[in-house]
Amino acid sequence: MKVRRIRALPCKGCPIKLIFTQGPSITTRLFVFVALSTVLMVMDHKYDNLASLRAGLSLIVYPLQQIIELPGTVSDWFGESLSTRRRLQEENDSLRTQQLMQKVQMQKLASLESENIRLRELLDSSFEVGEKVLIAELMSVNLDPYKHQIVVNKGELHDIYPGQPLLDAKGVMGQIVHAGPYTSTAVLITDTSHAIPVQVNRTGLRTIALGSGTINRLDLPYIPNNADIRPGDLLITSGLGGRFPPGYPVATVQGVRHDPGQSFSQVVAAPMAELNRSREVLLVWPGVSTTLELSVPADAANTPSIDVVTPDETAGSGAEPPVDASAAAEPETP
Amino acid sequence: MTLARHHGGGVILLTFVVALLLTIVPLPEWARYARPDWVGLVLIYWCLALPDRVGVITGWFAGLLVDLVTGTILGQHALSLTIVAYLTQRLHQRIRLFPILQQAFTVMILLILHQLLALWISRIIGRPGAPWYFWAPSLLGLLLWPVVFVLLRNMRHVFRVR
The missing domain is CATH 2.40.10.350 (Rod shape-determining protein MreC, domain 2)
Incomplete structure (x- = not known):
């Protein structure tokens, strides 16, 4: 009996007692944590050296983002698996015509591209043709409504780096600001800081x-x-x-x-880009050039061979020609 | 203050996780600016109910997570939620005795302070000023407080969070 009473009593009275014993330490804690947040803000804003901390912490946030994504993923899956055969066929047809149209345009583009390269070689100026790209998807999470930012579902594990350009089918969307391991945040070109x-x-x-x-x-x-x-x-x-x-x-x-x-x-x-409508985005590596698979092989194969020769003659940087050569070799193999 | 006395830490964590989820769940364009400050409301509730458990430190970590999920600079929400938690913890004996309406107004003032600090910080780092509807979350906090309060109190009683 006695033991029970002693046990029961502190429970009811404890919060008040603890507050009085902890009184001064709350203020100390306040100052410590206010100072800590100020240091964090200054470091994040002025020196921008919290990238690794942010990347690490984004691992905690990742499950939350996944939970938010879940209904969308499930409904997408249901939509795909339950759509009728006729609708799929119609979609397939329309996509096929679209692809045909684009192929025709691409043929023209390829010849123009190679012509452009030839002309530029006459002028002795180098020009990147195509860049390495990766398709990423937007995650359906809302960020601060006063900042134009989006989250994409690719991160450092896919070689995404801060500052990387982001495009959609119609134009430039923005650039990556923070790259986490699995996701990264991008700022749109319409953000006031951009x-x-x-x-x-x-x-x-x-x-x-x-x-x-x-x-x-x-x-x-x-x-x-x-x-x-x-x-x-x-x-x-x-x-x-x-x-x-x-x-x-x-x-x-x-x-x-x-x-x-x-x-x-x-x-x-x-x-030009559909900043608030696009679902799929393209991430671009500006330095890394790859020739598009759709380009006409003969033209594309001819011109870069000249490209390899010219830097040797001018005794420029020796590291770059092999990159071009390997990129040029690609269309020949298929 | 032994650990055995504490009970239901998971429930507190769960409410914060739900609040964080509500912070980033996609809303239609017109409603994006009127998203209630869920984390702020939940934090104020726990600071009132269990001031010996939830306080400045919890506020700081919750704020840091808000910074991460909403993409603001690290420390912005951490700072303002720390201060909100501190004030609530300090005044909890008084606020607890208020009738629910007065309590709701106090909560609104705390939330306005939270937003004001956020606004100051974003002005300092050079972002543009806020339109009138920037303050909508605090007003919504006033309206939502009775609901949040009853809901979390029932939850606390059912799960015996102490």
Whole structure:
């Protein structure tokens, strides 16, 4: 009896007693943890050297993201396995026609590409043809609504690195900011912290497109009043800065407003990529070149052989030609 | 303060996990800005109910996880939730005695403080200011508090979390 009472009593009275005994230590803890978070923030924002910590911690978050993904995955699976034969056939037909159309376009593109390479060799300037790409899928998790960020289901294990460009079928989407082992976070080109070097396709005018914080708008604040730019112009990546490979479509100019009182005109552009609709995205390795399988073998095989010779003659860097040679050898084998 | 006295730590963990899941579950575009601050609500509840178990440290770790899942800079939510946890822990004896409506308003003020700190930090690192609906989560917190409170209290009683 006695033992029970003693055991039962502290339980009821404990919280109050403990609060009084712990009183000062709460404040100490507060200061410790506030200091710790401040240090974390400064390190994360100013010095950007928390990549490994973030990658490690993202392993804890990964299961949560998977749980969120689960209903979507299950419904996708059901949708795929329960769809009727007729619908599949229709889809197959439409995809086949689409592929045929694209193949025709690709033929033209391949010949243009090789012609471009030949011309560029005449000018002695090197040009990357195709880059190594990987298809990744968006994870259906929402991040901070005031930041334009997405999570893709590929990470460091797939050689993803921070700063890597991200495209969709229509244009540049953004770049990777944090790469975890299995997933990585990317920032979209419309985020207010993002800027991308672009070039007007028609005139070659180079400028920078800043994210506006609105998902369908990019701002081009550094265009002089007398510059040749008009609505409908296509903006492509210029390749300056070395982060985005050159030549990918970024946006189309929507409106140009000249204000004689201002030194720059106000230009607004709409991103080409479907930033809030795409489900599949392409990750690109700008340095690593591979020739596309669809390119015409004869042309593609001819031109890089010249490419191998020219650097030898000019006694340039010896490391690069073999890469081109192996890439060129690919189309010959099939 | 022996470990044997503690009971139902798993339940507390579970509520935080559910809150984190609700933080990243996809919402339609119009509702994205009005997502209630689930982690904040759950943290405030546990700080009121079990101030000797859940407090500054739990708040910090919960905040760090929120930073990770929502992609903000590491430490932003950790800092603000730490302060919210501290204040709740400090004032828990008073807040506990409030009628539910007054309690809800206190919670709203705590959540507004949480958001204000987040806003300051994002302004310091150079992000743009907030539109009026930035404060919607705190108002929703006011409306949701009675529900969250009753739900978690019942849960605490059923699973005898002490």
